[in-house]
Amino acid sequence: MADLPGTWIEGLRLRRAGFDLADPDLCFRPLHGEGKNLRCDRFGPVCWFYRYASGEPSDSEVAQFSAFSQAAGARHWHSHGMNNRGSDPHTRRHVTSPGAPDTWRARENGLHFELRASSGQSPGLFLDQRDNRAWVRRHAQGARILNLFAYTGGFGIAALAGGASQVLQVDVSRPYLDWARTNAALNGIDDDCVEYSAVDARLLVDGCHRRGRHFDGIICDPPSFGRGRGHSSRLFRIERDLGDLLSSCLRLVAPGGWVLVSSNYEGWNQAHFEGTIKRLGADIETAPGAGDDFRVVGPSPMLKSCILRL
Ligand SMILES: C[S@@+](CC[C@H](N)C(=O)[O-])C[C@H]1O[C@@H](n2cnc3c(N)ncnc32)[C@H](O)[C@@H]1O
Structure with missing residues (x-):
């Protein structure tokens, strides 16, 4: 040993x-x-x-x-x-x-x-989001949920387990959405309740706005930096683009609804993160964030997250 x-x-x-x-x-x-x-x-x-x-x-x-x-x-x-x-x-x-x-x-x-094991740096589930997924589950009963940057679908699956009536899983990567489908099937989730959309999250949000589509809960967990699909797609930089994306999300939220936003961007601590979001004029509360297993010894977890309500 x-x-x-x-x-x-x-x-x-x-x-x-x-x-x-x-x-x-x-x-x-x-x-x-x-x-x-x-x-x-x-x-x-x-x-x-x-x-x-x-x-x-x-x-x-x-x-x-x-x-x-x-x-x-x-x-x-x-x-x-x-x-x-x-x-x-x-x-x-x-x-x-x-x-x-x-x-x-x-x-x-x-x-x-x-x-x-073959999917890159993570095998498919970010455990620092466990308590945020549990929060979504507790607040999903009967709700229409939009899961932006869905990855392998964890937040959407938590929402469905909590009784969401409809979930839209959005990720620019088709392979990740296929994986999200596999995860949904593992949990016996009825396909009729879930839509999958392989588009840039910003285009999806604009499209929902044009069609007057609303949601009771939105999860927005973007990468710090990335490009959508196709040559014409715009680069996403969180410190520049998060504010615009969130204000577009807030226009899609039905009365009484919420947006859970989170980030692992290294350039911000929780205070910076909340400062960026406060400018949008919504009520904000700190989300559960990473669990105790991420806090036994420093450094503190990188994950920052909060909940916005109009
Ligand atoms: C940080 S991971 C999200 C993790 C996920 N929210 C979770 O905890 O289960 C970022 C995801 O965003 C996707 N992505 C990156 N840029 C995107 C864009 N412009 N539009 C939609 N999805 C994007 C990536 O394919 C990746 O799956």
Whole structure:
């Protein structure tokens, strides 16, 4: 058994108060501020290490990944290199335990999700949004929900589990929307309640406005920076474009409705983020944000989120 840093073991001990590590499908963050250049999420049977150091993991790191995964209740692990390989393109970016699955399932708050190792930096679920998804679920009864930047559909699925009457999942990426469909099917969700739209979120919002379409709840979780689909698509820069996007969203909100907005943009803290949003004149409240497993040891979570009401 490899020697594990005392901070990792202590971090796990503290998290045991909130999470049943023996649950085979459990999702949580076992390692956040404790690991130098390292974060870890557990998705059911697999620990996923986000590794920010350069080069490939050494033998002793590999031994630590195995020992820590076991201590956190997972049989397998994947380690994904988050750095640009730059001048060393032959470095293996992705290393796994022997026999680690490429596709597997896990459960969050009773909902099932498919995880995929081949999809990039994350296997398909951002766990810092767990409590925000739970908030959406609690506020979705009978509601028409618009999930912008839907990714693998987590917020929309939480809304449907909470009794939403209709969900529109919007993402510029068709493969992500197909994955969202798979996740919906895993949860026995009736296709009639869900629409999928593979367009730029800004075009979708403008189109809904032109057609007079309204929603009772909107989730807006854009990337910090990105381009929509096609040559003519405009670049999205959160610090420049978030205000316009949110004021367009607010025009789509039915009386009594809400917009949940969040961002991981590194250039803002929660105060900056809320400052940008306050200018829109809506009432704002702080959303639940990242859970306690992201707060055991500093640094504080990157996720900023709040709820707007007209
Ligand atoms: C930060 S992820 C969203 C995570 C998601 N809200 C969740 O927590 O489940 C960003 C997503 O936005 C999508 N995206 C990026 N630019 C977009 C655009 N202009 N319009 C619509 N979707 C976009 C990406 O394909 C990606 O799936």
